[in-house]
Amino acid sequence: MTxxxxxxxxxxxxxxxxxxxxxxxxxxxxxxxxxxxxxxDRVVALDAIATNVVAIAVLFALQxxxxxxxxxxxxxAIIGFIATVAVAKxxxxxEVIE
Amino acid sequence: MVVRAAVITALIVVGxxxxxxxxxxxxxxxxxxxRMHATSxxxxxxxxxxxxxxxxxxxxxxxxxxxxxxxIFLLLTVPTGAHMIARSAERIGVxxxxxxxWPDESAVRDATRDAEERSTPASEMETDSDSDSKxxxxxxxxx
Numbered sequence: 001m002t003x004x005x006x007x008x009x010x011x012x013x014x015x016x017x018x019x020x021x022x023x024x025x026x027x028x029x030x031x032x033x034x035x036x037x038x039x040x041d042r043v044v045a046l047d048a049i050a051t052n053v054v055a056i057a058v059l060f061a062l063q064x065x066x067x068x069x070x071x072x073x074x075x076x077a078i079i080g081f082i083a084t085v086a087v088a089k090x091x092x093x094x095e096v097i098e
Numbered sequence: 099m100v101v102r103a104a105v106i107t108a109l110i111v112v113g114x115x116x117x118x119x120x121x122x123x124x125x126x127x128x129x130x131x132x133r134m135h136a137t138s139x140x141x142x143x144x145x146x147x148x149x150x151x152x153x154x155x156x157x158x159x160x161x162x163x164x165x166x167x168x169x170i171f172l173l174l175t176v177p178t179g180a181h182m183i184a185r186s187a188e189r190i191g192v193x194x195x196x197x198x199x200w201p202d203e204s205a206v207r208d209a210t211r212d213a214e215e216r217s218t219p220a221s222e223m224e225t226d227s228d229s230d231s232k233x234x235x236x237x238x239x240x241x
Binding site for chain 2: 008010014015017018025039041043044045047051052054058060061062067071074077079083086087090091
């Protein structure tokens with residue numbers, strides 16, 4: 001049922017390679033966070049990192065066979081969306097909660 | 099279950115490809131709006147593919163349904179967030195590239211006036227529709 005040692009070898013290799021790849025992509029996105037010329041650039045890059053971390057959580061759930069981490073990824077998606085909206089409001093108005 | 103493992107592997111490969119495309123677009127494109135266009139759509143597709151891999155792996159039990167809910171949530175929230183960042187970028191004055199312009203005020207005003215004329219008789223709309231809708235859009239712009 002879950003991804004454990006009974007899986008074929010190519011599935012484990014694919015999951016491991018995808019985890020490494022998405023981790024490297026997060027590091028590459030942080031280049032735009034640091035160097036981005038404007039604030040919306042940084043927000044967009046952080047949003048991309050948040051979505052990548054959601055993918056990492058699902059891949060980790062696949063690797064370990066623990067379905068709990070799918071729920072963790074859902075919570076991370078919610079937090080990323082709220083952070084994006086909060087920063088977008090903050091950039092315009094200078095305050096989020098009046 | 100070799101077939102299920104093959105499907106999961108294919109979905110993971112597709113998702114990794116789309117995530118890579120989104121990151122390359124984020125690094126290479128010249129403008130905030132272009133970068134946003136490059137990240138939001140491929141990143142959503144890639145993460146949705148990986149969520150689908152989770153659904154195939156865990157089956158239609160509780161965790162698989164959570165993965166489907168995650169796909170729906172991503173499809174709802176990522177365009178909303180990108181829209182809000184684009185609007186705030188335009189408000190704080192990030193310039194557009196080349197001949198790109200913000201959607202024209204007069205076009206929006208004409209569209210709303212046409213809709214009003216279609217729903218109400220044209221004779222009584224002649225006098226006040228112009229000034230009202232114009233001041234409305236001006237207020238919205240200066241907000």
